[in-house]
Amino acid sequence: MAIIVDATTKLVVQGLTGREGRFHGLRNKAYGTDLVAGVTPGKGGSDVEGVPIFDTVAEAVSDTRANTSMVFVPPPFAADAILEAYDAGIDTIITITEGIPAMDMARAVGYIRGQGGAGSAEAQNGRATLIGPNCPGVISPGKANVGIIPSEVCEAGPIGLVSRSGTLVYQIVHELSQKNLGQSTCVGIGGDPIPGSDFIDVLSKFNADGQTELVVMVGEIGGDDEERAAEWIEDNMTKPVVAYIAGFTAPPGKRMGHAGAIISGSRGTAQAKAEALEAAGVRVGRNPTEVAELVVEARGS
């Protein structure tokens, strides 16, 4: 099963002719992902190592039936690219680009998720799943890799992983794989102020996924995503969750690279997040190695 990307993924890369888009797009293809098209306005009709390039996503979808897009275009054009993918009927839009202005994302994410009313934060109302921006993408080991997560560290298995931090995805997957704990899907949701998906969106997908037996969530200081996830887990999650929170020793009020990673008052500290999660029955590891140990323990119990 897995979530978000799998063997049915037909990928179009927006920005496939760029340096990074090409490198990672072809790397994803080499992994086995069904890369069917690239889009670069004005380069329609050309190809990248046999992958056809189109001028618009609409044309790519119409010709190749692409259902998933990876957005690798520069920040000033990225929100427009996301909206283009949505308009063209793409269901899963994974944005790797870092440094997209929050206003652009607010407009695009708000539009695509639908305006909704109360509870809009709890589930995506819209037709499409957005992941990112400023994220490492999504890998379902053995099925498809869309993004920049190093597939070498991953193994297929029953553990779902969702993380705000990119390199912590790699670190935790590494720890899991070393203990032969394979992954159903690893999802980097990114740490930007306006994320396309948050913990709850991804947890609810894992909850419904047949392959996933346990979920590891990796949070960090700033915002209250982890606290809201804790509430949601308590009310809805039927599978065990193990968590890791980075930033226990981060000084209050210092920016740690992610716009979201600013401690705001008492909520938003690693401490508060860990406590909220533990109160919801989640085991919280103190370091990545301990997380893998807790997973073993949770599966044994």
Place this chain on the structure above:
Amino acid sequence: MAIIVDATTKLVVQGLTGREGRFHGLRNKAYGTDLVAGVTPGKGGSDVEGVPIFDTVAEAVSDTRANTSMVFVPPPFAADAILEAYDAGIDTIITITEGIPAMDMARAVGYIRGQGGAGSAEAQNGRATLIGPNCPGVISPGKANVGIIPSEVCEAGPIGLVSRSGTLVYQIVHELSQKNLGQSTCVGIGGDPIPGSDFIDVLSKFNADGQTELVVMVGEIGGDDEERAAEWIEDNMTKPVVAYIAGFTAPPGKRMGHAGAIISGSRGTAQAKAEALEAAGVRVGRNPTEVAELVVEARGS
């Protein structure tokens, strides 16, 4: 049962302190509609014949649990009033105001109905039902009247009525009542370029309504609402439909008062609409009296 308004309607009138809002609001109340509040910014704390006035719809909803709003504010402020009602959690918003700029309605209606994708024209995605603007409102005889339809001509019964034209609602209801054909609900959807609900929206509600046994739809020249309704009826409608189309003798290209009532090419003529409806199995009367006769006939068959 009935649709849109009924005995559970708790009405707030936006603009109850205005001349027309007061007249019709109190008239609706006299009919038995549960008028619980009025809203006029700056007049909060006062009352109109015992009906409390609030500064905002949010306060009115919080104090009175109003679930339906009638918008009677002047055109420059009407779209804002509609958005305010939606933001406050109102489920049914009926806008009587005439002369609201189409751009304002495009923004408000588009937002409230949700952006959707293909098929967005076929069903309201949003939480709220919008009726109007530039419409006479909705009456469910014996239950509630929200708008300016003269209740004297109505009787409770099994016939649903939906009309783009206001005065034709009165005329057709009159013809029906004279033949003892009572109405479940009479809905004026208005003839503006951007209507909150169209024929399909209302037909689908009648289709699901236990009280309604047959629906009369009253169209007019311009646009292709009737043609799209015909397609929808053929595929979805389980109850007989009788139609009337005004404007067989209207000269092409002349504006007939409604912005929508402009003949555009071959589609949009009364002729084309009548043919499309008949092809979908709808009986089309040539004048209001014949419509009532066809209803009798359809119910007999």
Place this chain on the structure above:
Amino acid sequence: MDLFEYQGKELLRRFEVPVPEGRVASNPAEAAAAAEGLGSKVVVKAQVQVGGRGKAGGIKVAESAGEAREVAEQILGMDIKGHTVKRVLVERAGDIKEEYYLSFLVDRSERKFLGMMSAEGGVEIEQVADENPDAIARVHVDPSLGISDFHARKLVFGAKLNPAARKGAIAMIPKLYRAFVELDASLVEINPLVLTGDGKVVALDAKVTVDDSADYRHPNFGELRAAHEVPEQERLAKEKGLNFIKLDGDIGIIGNGAGLVMATLDVVKAAGGDAANFLDVGGGAGADVLSNAIEVITSDDNVKSIFLNIFGGITRGDLVAEGIIDALGRLDVTIPIVVRLDGTNAEEGRKMLADAPHAMLHAEDTMLGAAKRAVDLAGGAGSAGPPGGGGA
């Protein structure tokens, strides 16, 4: 309101949509001065709101100011499909390489704005739609989201525009969209949009229709409207708050609500008559409005009888009767008026009319009966049979 080409272009220019430099002229001397000012070869274009003015001789090139005067003289006063040319637009002539089509309009069924573009411009878009529908690229823009660059790309690449025109077109489309929105337009149509010899993309024609409901936030619309000629009777009716359109028959029609008035036209036709007009007194009309409506209709010599059809909602029957009685009292009415009155306070109204009999006043109970009576009183059925369309 449909704007004249020169008005539409003037407004588009404010939104930085590239249009040719030009000036409007209402006499040959002004045209010559305009050409002088532009200092180059010019095009002199009849300002009428009807298609096909090129074929009708309403568009001419002039190499000099003198020549501009001459062609303006020819064009001004011309009749093009019933429209008299009152003004010409004198524009700098450009080197046209290709002609395209571009428009934005309100799409009622989707409740969105629809952008359309075609590489086949300069012809009627309906013709392109019929003969080669794939040549028209379409994109829906959600009003609450607004335009994004991809919408422009979808149009330009979808229409397979010449690569040389891409950049200019992609830059222009969002500007045209903003003009569309901020002008409260229901249509902006550029046909043709041209690629010039020096690689620019320019709106060579412009058809702009603005929403009359938005007049209140466009103080300049009043001035634009003043340039539009309206038949005297319609102008008078408008001044009195009536929605009036002149038609060709001899039975005057007065009703409340556009739908009811259209239905009244239809039943009159079915009864063998032809309507002389469409007159909607609107909702909530009082006595004075009704009285004015009767005055407007009776001032038309073609009218042989009047059918006054009111179904009161906000409109009150007693006030309608008051208006009729007032009109009959202050005007010398010599043509029969058939009155059918129902709805709010109709009984009171009918009683008032019965209490104030007048030789020209005829009451009828039903719409169909009233239509027949009006046709009879006008001198019997004309040529018409029942309206077309399959019958039930």
Place this chain on the structure above:
Amino acid sequence: MDLFEYQGKELLRRFEVPVPEGRVASNPAEAAAAAEGLGSKVVVKAQVQVGGRGKAGGIKVAESAGEAREVAEQILGMDIKGHTVKRVLVERAGDIKEEYYLSFLVDRSERKFLGMMSAEGGVEIEQVADENPDAIARVHVDPSLGISDFHARKLVFGAKLNPAARKGAIAMIPKLYRAFVELDASLVEINPLVLTGDGKVVALDAKVTVDDSADYRHPNFGELRAAHEVPEQERLAKEKGLNFIKLDGDIGIIGNGAGLVMATLDVVKAAGGDAANFLDVGGGAGADVLSNAIEVITSDDNVKSIFLNIFGGITRGDLVAEGIIDALGRLDVTIPIVVRLDGTNAEEGRKMLADAPHAMLHAEDTMLGAAKRAVDLAGGAGSAGPPGGGGA
């Protein structure tokens, strides 16, 4: 970037948000000239990005230009909670009748903008939120819809503002919202918003935080940024494209990705050490970036050991090794560097390091092992125990 009050107000003024007339001054003479220019009683306000400057004596009234010079002399150079006052804002003093609170910010959880207003202004809003949460009116604005008048009314009536201030506040709120959006702000906070004696509603203070990611579309942000002082080491790091923050410990930290660096800080703390800094080389760092990072850290005399923790994704292990070798070659490195390298091309990288031994270079296989080693090499555990929080 957090703007200074004077910068925020200057920007808000462009969006027609009413702010007091004022000028910034960086020395007493300029302050006197500013007061002279304003020609009235003025307020001289320390420009520091920290709360409580009033209590600290950083805000003073001056009746004359001379007095303005005197108070500016007192305020300039003051230390307010660790911030040195480099500039003062000299503003026309007004007659303040009431103080309110108003802000817009990005609400991550709702993915909308949140507007907040309170009739209790001039105090920390967190305090109001704690003591009297109902005194704060909130409204969410959907970014794709934008602001509508009702949002403003909901705030103003919801906050039970003095009726005398309603009109001014309702007019101001949409302007502040537009400033928020068009400035790419993540926060605009007006505290206090004041009602003046003559009935005007004015932003007496302004806290504006803008989104650094949007720099490219705000050419003026560079100039605004220039007014901000940054510690020398951080400035250098930023020039080299590194995300660097100075901390108080003695173990230098280098990692890729903010999350991994934060986790590294945590394991160092758990191992009994304290980080000297936070340094994120970002994604896809090459050899030069790594080499620069080592240079920046080794230039800090407090650093006793370095923990370099890389898990390659886009970042390639071979390039990391190349950077380390380069740094060790060109710098006189005298403190131990513990390297833990995993992920993309990590094997190649580890081999390259093994092939180029250096006395100061120590390889470790795991994050925990590397943390312990770095702490040991720095001279053993300090005071810290494991980080707080309930255990598993």
